[in-house]
Amino acid sequence: MSTDTPPTLAPGAAPVHAVYASFLLGEEEFALDVRYVQEVIHLPATIVAMPLAPDFCLGIFNLRGSIIPLLSTDRLLGTPRPLGPQAKVVIIHHLGIRLGLTCDDTCHVLRPRGDELTLFAYEDQSSHQVVAGVLKLGDALVRVLALERLIRLDNIPHPEDTLSAHAAAKARRARKKAITFSAGGIPMAFPIGGIHEIVRATGIEPSPVQDPLCEGVLHIRQHIVPVVQFARLLGLATTAANNNPEAQEQRVIVLEIEQNYIGLLVDTVDSIDTYTDDQVMAVPVLSRQRAAMFAGCIDFGTRGHVFLLATQGVFELDEINRITGQHSALFTHQQTAQVRQHRAASRMSFLWFKAGTAFALPMREVREIVQCPHDLLAIPGAPSHISGMFNLRGKLVTVVDLRYFYQLAGTVPLPCEEDKILVVDHVDALIGLRVDSVESILHLYPEDKFPMPQVLRGALAPAIRNDVREVVRVPDSGERPIHLLVLDISRVLAQVAATGEALEPA
Structure with missing residues (x-):
């Protein structure tokens, strides 16, 4: 990964008794503090791509019940290349957060002298500067990765996020229902309680609001519901409607919170599934602006992993607020709040x-x-x-x-x-x-x-x-x-x- 600000030598002596594990990446080595290396595993057979992922995040995988984000070390260091068939993953665990880093193989255990380690300092303190320094071992230079910077990349959850989600899961064990669907090739789900209804996409009509995310509107009884292309909102590939058989399966999931409505155009609606909060695993947040919309990830066994979304989080997105606000300014409801509440009940x-x-x-x-x-x-x-x-x-x-x-x-x-x-x-x-x-x-x-x-x-x-x-x-x-x-x-x-x-x- 390229850096905007070149590093300078950091003042102060390097740790005297530090021990590092080194790993091969092509013909180069990188090193990590061995205290935080949990294990090294083979490349997982199943890696689930995530919406809104930056290029260095290859996806997530399930490691004995924990969701681990997998980062491409090559791309982090600015030297992207395809993964080899024998690629491995280094699992690091630091401050309650686990990450997977790709490598080609394990290499050495290093115990450098203090004068063999040179640390870097970055003026802008950017979290993207993931190289802490270099080890000078004879004629070789080994880059040392900064764990505290890796776990604070924008797409990694903080420890308290993981712990609070885990505590909440232990507290609630009742089975719940969710509607599973697909958008842009990614399997997702909404809790059934926040879904107003699901309709075919053929009823979408043009909207007077010109917005790249807005596909049009639906007339659902007395309500004008704006429809958003959900895959486009998440930065995923969309299904073209013209003469495309896949478009015939498209549905609109209409969400509702307190008489506020938004329609999400998705590729398919697949099923109704049950789950418990214990099954919901924390996932890395790939965009701080959209963190609230991801409630977690559920492993449905042979059907794979499904991202569970939060209805409230969708309504909190700036894009959704913009589109619903524009439509509310154009269309007014004739019913009073009291009548609407009675009908809703x-x-x-x-x-x-x-x-x-x-x-x-x-x-x-x-x-x-x-x-x-x-x-x-x-x-x-x-x-x-x-x-x-x-x-x-x-x-x-x-x-x-x-x-x-x-x-x-x-x-x-x-x-x-x-x-x-x-x-x-x-x-x-x-x-x-x-x-x-x-x-x-x-x-x-x-x-x-x-x-x-x-x-x-x-x-x-x-x-x-x-x-x-x-x-x-x-x-x-x-x-x-x-x-x-x-x-x-x-x-x-x-x-x-x-x-x-x-x-x-x-």
Whole structure:
């Protein structure tokens, strides 16, 4: 890494009894105080790229439950080059912070005399000056890295950040829900409580506000919601909308805090997952201006690492405040604060999904949503609508295929990898409802839900008719409104139990 201010020799004697470990970097050596070298490991198989990362940060990796930022020593020293197949990582631990530095191999343990170590001083005290000095060993010069400067680079969290996050995680163990999504190729998630709803990107209309981050606006009932291209906000590659099949999967995640709304355009919305605060690991902050929006990182096993974002942190970003402020100045709401608060309190959350036809379930009834496992355990003698069982974190889940259960005409089950499982509680068991797809999460007002019309009830198959008493209308669904059948989950589960299938206890 280049330096703006050339170093000068620092006054004072060098430490007399210091011991250093040296490492190879191409044909050169660099050294670190051996007291702070925790271990040397092979280059991790999985390195997760981070949004807003500077060029010297290669990403993060999981080391026995701790998230470690991986820094390219070559780039820090201004000599970038590709990593070799035998590259190693030096783990340093100083003042409660762990970092990984790349190297080609370990080299020597050095015990220099005081006159063999020359320390540098920098006039501007910039944190980017990471070379503390040089060791003069015969004709060789070995650069000594400054640990106190490395841990204070702008993208490294302070010790108190890590400790406070760890303490908070130990204090809260209740399972929570998050919506996982992808933007610019990076997997991320928002806690479900801050999400107002999720809609398709096709409803975005032009905005009179000219801002490079603003994609347009959405009309959601009485609200004008500005939509921000989230990948662009994070400095990531964006998906072009013109004639791009990937753009058809784009969704807008609408966030809300105290009747303030912002829409985030993302590439895909993937699933609903559960987690505990114990699973949330601290991550390096890659931009101090955006530090508040990163709550941590969750390891979902085979699905990899997902960055958990903080809804409040998004609303605190200067760019978001600018865009929402500009739109608020142009559009005014007709409702008083009292009416809006009353309506907000009366909202209901529904999960919109498809299983041969369009259904809805109250979100409070859905424990979580998972991808249909490839290795469902078949149950000998089970009815055709029982797909099998699978293990969900030590609990058995009996899977009921709603398409077979309701004998929906013309339904051909999709391959297992395309299906979703809605996990619900039933007495002392877990039941998984196997469906075609999960479309969205809707936050509806009382006027969007009404009893099943008799004319519609008569058109339903008898098996479905007994389990549906209400329908909901999808807001802003155009001239031909979309109506969803609201399943009475207690009736559904009672019918499942009545088939005689023994449900395994959770």
